[in-house]
Amino acid sequence: SIVSQKIRPVFWLIVDDGSTDNTPFILERNEVKYDWIKVLRLEQSPRDLGLHLSKVLKKGFEYSINYCELAGLKYSYLGNVDADLTLPSTFFSYLIEEFEKDS
Numbered sequence: 001s002i003v004s005q006k007i008r009p010v011f012w013l014i015v016d017d018g019s020t021d022n023t024p025f026i027l028e029r030n031e032v033k034y035d036w037i038k039v040l041r042l043e044q045s046p047r048d049l050g051l052h053l054s055k056v057l058k059k060g061f062e063y064s065i066n067y068c069e070l071a072g073l074k075y076s077y078l079g080n081v082d083a084d085l086t087l088p089s090t091f092f093s094y095l096i097e098e099f100e101k102d103s
């Protein structure tokens with residue numbers, strides 16, 4: 001659903017925090033297919049909604065900001081989308097429209 005967005009991200013980092021299913025294969029295939037998708041694989045660690053999630057988000061945001069700086073990619077928004085969501089194709093355009101209404 002991210003690839004099908006009306007306004008696609010200039011860069012999409014997918015953080016794999018230790019998937020044990022087919023996820024790494026699917027991510028690798030899409031990383032090759034779309035040059036604006038990168039994958040950061042983290043070692044598997046105990047999962048919880050507190051410390052683990054905050055570490056995953058921190059590593060992902062730091063990687064993304066550094067990557068964009070080094071690649072000269074300009075962006076106005078930075079966000080987090082959980083992997084098990086399916087978004088309508090207008091999701092990002094709607095969010096951007098709402099943000100621009102009230103800075």
